Amino acid sequence: MTVIRDFFIGVSRNELLNEAAKKYGLKLGAQNVVAGTTIEETMESIKKINVQGISCAIDNLGEFVFEKDEALKAKASILSVIEEIHKRGADAHITLKPSQLGLDIDYDFCFENLEEVVSLANKYGIFVNFDMEDYSRLQASFNLVEAIAEKYDNVGTVIQAYFYRAEEDLNRYKNLRLRIVKGAYKENDDVAYQDKADIDANFIKLIEWNLLNGKFTSIGTHDHDVINHIKQFVKKHNISNDKFEFQMLFGFRIELQQQLVKEGYNFCTYVPFGDDWFGYFMRRLAERPQNINLVTKQVFNKKTNTILAIAAGAFALGRLTKKKK
Numbered sequence: 532m533t534v535i536r537d538f539f540i541g542v543s544r545n546e547l548l549n550e551a552a553k554k555y556g557l558k559l560g561a562q563n564v565v566a567g568t569t570i571e572e573t574m575e576s577i578k579k580i581n582v583q584g585i586s587c588a589i590d591n592l593g594e595f596v597f598e599k600d601e602a603l604k605a606k607a608s609i610l611s612v613i614e615e616i617h618k619r620g621a622d623a624h625i626t627l628k629p630s631q632l633g634l635d636i637d638y639d640f641c642f643e644n645l646e647e648v649v650s651l652a653n654k655y656g657i658f659v660n661f662d663m664e665d666y667s668r669l670q671a672s673f674n675l676v677e678a679i680a681e682k683y684d685n686v687g688t689v690i691q692a693y694f695y696r697a698e699e700d701l702n703r704y705k706n707l708r709l710r711i712v713k714g715a716y717k718e719n720d721d722v723a724y725q726d727k728a729d730i731d732a733n734f735i736k737l738i739e740w741n742l743l744n745g746k747f748t749s750i751g752t753h754d755h756d757v758i759n760h761i762k763q764f765v766k767k768h769n770i771s772n773d774k775f776e777f778q779m780l781f782g783f784r785i786e787l788q789q790q791l792v793k794e795g796y797n798f799c800t801y802v803p804f805g806d807d808w809f810g811y812f813m814r815r816l817a818e819r820p821q822n823i824n825l826v827t828k829q830v831f832n833k834k835t836n837t838i839l840a841i842a843a844g845a846f847a848l849g850r851l852t853k854k855k856k
């Protein structure tokens with residue numbers, strides 16, 4: 532299981548494969564978990580989701596950006612999405628990764644880009660969430676959130692329950708709207724729990740704490756056991772539905788998404804779009820290899836076989852080289 536997870540996390544960060552994937556377009560089944568490649572297509576998908584009583588968090592796919600031009604292009608695209616949300620009156624907010632807007636290039640450059648995005652969104656009353664990435668970017672990302680939150684009230688962030696420090700971070704940022712998740716990256720045991728049972732227990736503990744003490748809680752999970760537990764918890768503690776929402780990723784557990792809406796819970800779907808889908812999709816496979824079911828027969832064509840073969844080769848090579856060291 533760990534080998535499979537390592538495989539998908541490893542390839543998710545491979546530059547060559549990410550570039551190849553952009554050229555191939557939405558293949559490998561990604562069209563089932565990505566709303567579209569253009570803003571127009573995505574806004575159409577969002578309209579269909581909104582009519583079901585579900586709000587959306589829009590993610591302009593992209594991360595690990597090392598060129599200023601690329602970061603500026605991403606910013607321009609996010610600004611256009613904000614304009615579209617406003618123009619169409621969509622029930623949606625922005626969710627973004629600091630590394631996409633230049634965190635790995637220069638902190639001040641990233642801050643300026645983020646501020647421009649948050650400022651435009653603020654003008655229209657649109658919320659902006661800062662996704663959290665791997666541990667190496669954690670503190671810098673929190674510093675950015677904190678600095679921006681001093682000037683704007685429409686920002687929030689994510690707490691990843693697998694980190695030992697998550698409880699402390701939760702306490703520090705309880706006045707922001709927070710999404711709590713288990714955590715999607717591969718982290719060392721000096722900073723993060725490795726056991727599913729430990730992660731799940733901390734996840735529940737953090738959600739409960741924030742529901743009782745925080746501002747607003749977004750519970751980002753596909754785990755029905757956690758969802759059922761939280762339903763009981765809010766009932767027992769008389770926590771009203773407007774204090775929290777459930778969130779799931781676009782294309783995952785659609786029936787459960789609709790069921791929760793029917794039961795009267797607030798629900799938000801995380802909607803990724805764009806051509807930079809490879810890393811995102813590989814992390815979903817790392818979490819749950821059965822997600823490969825989202826790959827339909829039609830798309831499992833020659834090109835996708837090639838890309839998977841290259842991926843497997845690159846991974847095997849990586850492991851071999853590691854062993855030799």
Ligand SMILES: Cc1cc2nc3c(=O)[nH]c(=O)nc-3n(C[C@H](O)[C@H](O)[C@H](O)COP(=O)(O)OP(=O)(O)OC[C@H]3O[C@@H](n4cnc5c(N)ncnc54)[C@H](O)[C@@H]3O)c2cc1C
Binds near residue numbers: 752
């Ligand atoms: C809206 C949202 C936003 C996120 N944002 C971030 C972020 O900013 N940073 C970050 O690090 N991570 C983020 N994540 C990813 C998150 O950290 C987890 O890696 C991911 O959600 C997998 O954990 P899980 O809680 O969904 O359940 P898992 O632990 O993967 O699964 C638990 C159980 O739930 C059931 N299950 C799960 N998925 C399915 C399915 N598709 N079909 C049927 N049963 C299923 C299975 O029984 C499984 O054993 C986000 C996730 C969501 C949903």
